[in-house]
Amino acid sequence: MANIKSAIKRVNTSEKRRAQNAAFKSDLRTAIKTFNTKAEQKDVDGAKQAFLLATKKIDKAANKGIIHKNAANRQKSRLQVTLNEVTA
Numbered sequence: 001m002a003n004i005k006s007a008i009k010r011v012n013t014s015e016k017r018r019a020q021n022a023a024f025k026s027d028l029r030t031a032i033k034t035f036n037t038k039a040e041q042k043d044v045d046g047a048k049q050a051f052l053l054a055t056k057k058i059d060k061a062a063n064k065g066i067i068h069k070n071a072a073n074r075q076k077s078r079l080q081v082t083l084n085e086v087t088a
Contacts, residue, residue: 021066028057028067035079051083063073 002008014053035050062072 009032024061024064025065028054028061031057032075032079036082039082042086044087047083052077054079 020079031050031054035047035054038047038050058067058072058075062069067075069082
């Protein structure tokens with residue numbers, strides 16, 4: 001454990017951020033899984049709503065630096081391909 005006051009503060013800050021990022025990532029994964037289940041069930045309207053929510057969460061994660069912007073674009077692209085297959 002750190003002895004210096006600023007190092008102790010950094011440890012606390014890092015732990016808070018780690019917890020927030022983990023919660024946000026978990027929520028993001030849940031949104032993507034929800035979309036995938038709607039798409040597998042061929043629920044077009046539900047899939048569209050879930051797609052909008054998932055892309056919103058992906059963009060927010062990319063803006064916050066939780067995931068890389070290229071990874072975010074790749075995930076959104078894959079979700080869009082899946083949505084196009086469901087709606088076709």
